[in-house]
Every structure is written in structure tokens, then in C-alpha cells.
Amino acid sequence: MIYLDYAATTPMSDHSLNIYMKAAKNAFGNSSSLHDIGDIAARTLQASKKLIANMIGGNEKRLYFTGSGSEANILAIQSLLNGIHPSKNHIITTQIEHSSLYTFFKRLQTEGFEVSFLKPNKHGQISIEDVINKIKDHTGLVSIQHGNSELGVIQQIEEIGLCLKKQGILFHSDCVQTFGKLPIHVEKGYVDAISISSHKIYGPKGIGAAYIDSSAYWRPVIPGTTHESGFRPGTVDVPAAAAFAAAAKDISDKMNEHTKHYLELRSQFIHAIKPYKDKLILLNENSEHILPNILPVIVNGIEGQYLMLECNRYGFAISTGSACQVGMQAPPRSLLALGIDEQKAKQYIRISLGEQTKAKELESFTRTLINIIEHF
Incomplete structure (x- = not known):
């Protein structure tokens, strides 16, 4: 076949698989545990975050591992919405977002949010003018994917992000299809949050990540969560994180x-x-x-x-x-x-x-x- x-x-690369097995043997502890075995896992997790964050020009303290790219999308959006004033309940997105976000935004419409779904041109492009024309006084967040998985179309998120930054509107981009294939710089790209995934870049399935810039205030989806700085509950899969980082480094090179x-x-x-x-x-x-x-x-x-x-x-x-x-x-x-x-x-x-x-x-x-x- x-x-x-x-x-x-994508299939897991040999390097990523080898790193997974080594981490599973040597860094099997709970990264939140205070004993030495937990410390080995914590340090492995920290090193994995640093490696991935470096690829996008970010700070590892702002990177949060998730169970998938889809989960990273949803948690990033909901966490950001939790952190803005309730009056800022207008969201701008597109008709061609990944199903994880498109269906989530449809649900938000039933929960009191106003959502504008931008229509692309015949080539699948979303223009800055399209975004500007939809901005309202109560617009709180814009989410536009970087690359579309069905059309292969790339959006100009740097230009859109700069425009939104000047207006103080939060900007999230689903970068699952572009991470490792295109240069992404979270600060130069003027994005407040991005979502990425491991299994698109020859890493393991079942792990993704969200990056949220320090300038963006967010609140946990589930209050009281302790793992991943409160971003996501559950013991972090350290071997998968290490394998994700290895795959990310390889594809970046x-x-x-x-x-x-x-x-x-x-x-x-x-x-x-x-x-x-x-x-x-x-x-x-x-x-x-x-x-x-x-x-x-x-x-x-x-x-x-x-x-x-x-x-x-x-x-x-x-x-x-x-x-x-x-x-x-x-x-x-x-x-x-x-x-x-x-x-x-x-x-x-x-x-x-x-x-x-x-x-x-x-x-x-x-x-x-x-x-x-x-x-x-």
C-alpha cells in the first residue's frame, strides 16, 4: 500500500519512537510528584516544552500540552473567552475552519455568543478587509486557521494579527497543518494563541499543544485544575511529550x-x-x-x-x-x-x-x- x-x-518516525520508549522507561513518573522520579519526568517535560517553544519563538512556560490538536483548539478558545469581559461576546472566524472549531463556534452561538463566519474568496483566502469589516465594538476574539487541510490554502495571519493587535482584539490560529511545514513565530506573527499537533509531524497520536502569549489573560476551563498550570486536567503524558518534541526538532531542521x-x-x-x-x-x-x-x-x-x-x-x-x-x-x-x-x-x-x-x-x-x- x-x-x-x-x-x-503521519507514521511515527524512528527517532520519535525511540525517544518515546526511552522516556517511557526512564521518565515514567508523574511530573507533578515531588520525589526524584517525579523530578526526572518534570525535567523531561520542561525540556520538551522548551524545544517546541523555541521552534515558534515563544516561552516554554506558555506552552500547554493537550490530548490532541482539536482539544488544543477548544481549550485555547474557551480559556481566552473566560479571560475577557462578558460584554466582548462577538467572535470572528471563517467558514473553512477545522471541524473541531467550526462545531465549537456553532455551539457557542447557542450560549449567547455572536459569531461571524467569514466567507473566503474563490481561492479560499480571507482578506484583512473581510476581517476589519466584521469588527464590532464588542468583538473580543478572532480565530483563523493558518493552513486548511482540504484546500491547502495558507492565510496571511501575520498581517491579520498585526491589525488585530492594534485594536486590542485577541487572535487565535489553528496551526495544526502548518506547524513544522512553515515558519511560525508567535511574537512576529502577532498571534495571542496557536494550536499544534504531534501526529501531523511524525510524532505520536494523542498529544497536541496550545501556546498562549503572556499578554493574553486566560482562565481555566475547569477551575481548580493543577496540571499544565491549570490549563488541562490529567497527568501529562511525558513520553509522548518527549517524542513530540523530538519529531518537532527533526521536522524543523x-x-x-x-x-x-x-x-x-x-x-x-x-x-x-x-x-x-x-x-x-x-x-x-x-x-x-x-x-x-x-x-x-x-x-x-x-x-x-x-x-x-x-x-x-x-x-x-x-x-x-x-x-x-x-x-x-x-x-x-x-x-x-x-x-x-x-x-x-x-x-x-x-x-x-x-x-x-x-x-x-x-x-x-x-x-x-x-x-x-x-x-x-
């Missing part, structure tokens, strides 16, 4: 190398499908603001679900969108937000590349995809 679904999850690799593969794919432009449409083919490892494709006349199953039959793992929405009959929400009709949106498939993806594997996949289309 050739794996082409890296945007959904190879960021430029990976980008070059993905751009070459993307160019190869574009060239290969050029004779089939009437059937295969690569969304945002000419856009600069994209994650090059995500190839969102619409195949005219064939449903993505059928193509995904056929590709699987031939030994290729691809997807029809975010793994967090698998099982839902509706087409990807991000495509509908672009103005693509429902029938066309159901003809979408996503190919996502990883560091292990070889040119010959992508070539083999492309030939298979074309063969399936020609014999449909």
Missing part, C-alpha cells in the same frame, strides 16, 4: 528540504495531469499561498468516494477530505464555502504528500488514477 494521506496523519521535495512532486503531478484538464482539476494550481504537500483535486463526473475506494483497491491510500469528518455524507464544507456546488464538491479527492513519498510512487498513483478515470 502506497500512503498518500499525510494530511490526515528539514523544513526547507521538505518544501523543495513537495514542490518538485507537485510540479510532477501538474505536468502529468495536464493532458486531462477536462477531467482533473487541481484547485489553486497557480496560487503561491498553498501548502505544496496538499493536492486538492476535483475529478469531473466521478464521485470522490468511488475514486478513493478504487485507489485503495489498487494499493493507494488517499482521502476525500479531513479525517475528522469521515462518515459524514455531506461534501467538504471548505469546498462549498468557495461557491462550488454540492454535486461538484462530492467529486473531490485529496492527495497529501509526506517526506517518504517518492517520485516513482506518485507517478504510479497518477497513472492508476488516470486509468480508473478512462475506464469509468
Whole structure:
């Protein structure tokens, strides 16, 4: 089986797995315990936080481990909302956020919050003007993802963040898809909080992190919590944190190398499908603001679900969108937000590349995809 679904999850790297096993043996204590074994775990946890915080230009004391990127999203938003005045109950977000946040914001609407869902342009971009036009006197928080997992679109969070900082409005960004793939600097990016995840960067599943800048006041979702400075209850998974940090360091060191690799593969794919432009449409083919490892494709006349199953039959793992929405009959929400009709949106498939993806594997996949289309 050739794996082409890296945007959904990645396999653990050998280094990350080795670090996990070493930490599980040597730093198994509860990091909150006061004895020496607990101290070993605490120091391992501290070193892991420092390594990850350094990657984003932050302070390790502001980094809080969570059970996933989705949980990091929800805890970061709710903690920030708990810290602002109740009158600041207007939130600005987008129609193309990850399902963990989109559904959470929908719930907040039933709890007295006013939420504005910004519609992207036809390329999936959210402009600064769009954000400014929605700001009200009672706007307290804006949340805009850095990179979309289905479209591969990158938002200009630095420019948006600078504008919001000047107005004293809190800014959160879901950086789960971009962490380790794009440079992120929490201070230069003018973000108050970001969310990241381990299993997107060849680390273990079941651990993510939220970073909240010292300038942003927050209050715990569950009062009385002692772990992670009150941010999240429960004993911290120190081995997973150490493995997360190892994976983060490795992917950071190879960021430029990976980008070059993905751009070459993307160019190869574009060239290969050029004779089939009437059937295969690569969304945002000419856009600069994209994650090059995500190839969102619409195949005219064939449903993505059928193509995904056929590709699987031939030994290729691809997807029809975010793994967090698998099982839902509706087409990807991000495509509908672009103005693509429902029938066309159901003809979408996503190919996502990883560091292990070889040119010959992508070539083999492309030939298979074309063969399936020609014999449909």
C-alpha cells in the first residue's frame, strides 16, 4: 500500500519512537510528584516544552500540552473567552475552519455568543478587509486557521494579527497543518494563541499543544485544575511529550528540504495531469499561498468516494477530505464555502504528500488514477 494521506496523519518516525520508549522507561513518573522520579519526568517535560517553544519563538512556560490538536483548539478558545469581559461576546472566524472549531463556534452561538463566519474568496483566502469589516465594538476574539487541510490554502495571519493587535482584539490560529511545514513565530506573527499537533509531524497520536502569549489573560476551563498550570486536567503524558518534541526538532531542521521535495512532486503531478484538464482539476494550481504537500483535486463526473475506494483497491491510500469528518455524507464544507456546488464538491479527492513519498510512487498513483478515470 502506497500512503498518500499525510494530511490526515503521519507514521511515527524512528527517532520519535525511540525517544518515546526511552522516556517511557526512564521518565515514567508523574511530573507533578515531588520525589526524584517525579523530578526526572518534570525535567523531561520542561525540556520538551522548551524545544517546541523555541521552534515558534515563544516561552516554554506558555506552552500547554493537550490530548490532541482539536482539544488544543477548544481549550485555547474557551480559556481566552473566560479571560475577557462578558460584554466582548462577538467572535470572528471563517467558514473553512477545522471541524473541531467550526462545531465549537456553532455551539457557542447557542450560549449567547455572536459569531461571524467569514466567507473566503474563490481561492479560499480571507482578506484583512473581510476581517476589519466584521469588527464590532464588542468583538473580543478572532480565530483563523493558518493552513486548511482540504484546500491547502495558507492565510496571511501575520498581517491579520498585526491589525488585530492594534485594536486590542485577541487572535487565535489553528496551526495544526502548518506547524513544522512553515515558519511560525508567535511574537512576529502577532498571534495571542496557536494550536499544534504531534501526529501531523511524525510524532505520536494523542498529544497536541496550545501556546498562549503572556499578554493574553486566560482562565481555566475547569477551575481548580493543577496540571499544565491549570490549563488541562490529567497527568501529562511525558513520553509522548518527549517524542513530540523530538519529531518537532527533526521536522524543523528539514523544513526547507521538505518544501523543495513537495514542490518538485507537485510540479510532477501538474505536468502529468495536464493532458486531462477536462477531467482533473487541481484547485489553486497557480496560487503561491498553498501548502505544496496538499493536492486538492476535483475529478469531473466521478464521485470522490468511488475514486478513493478504487485507489485503495489498487494499493493507494488517499482521502476525500479531513479525517475528522469521515462518515459524514455531506461534501467538504471548505469546498462549498468557495461557491462550488454540492454535486461538484462530492467529486473531490485529496492527495497529501509526506517526506517518504517518492517520485516513482506518485507517478504510479497518477497513472492508476488516470486509468480508473478512462475506464469509468
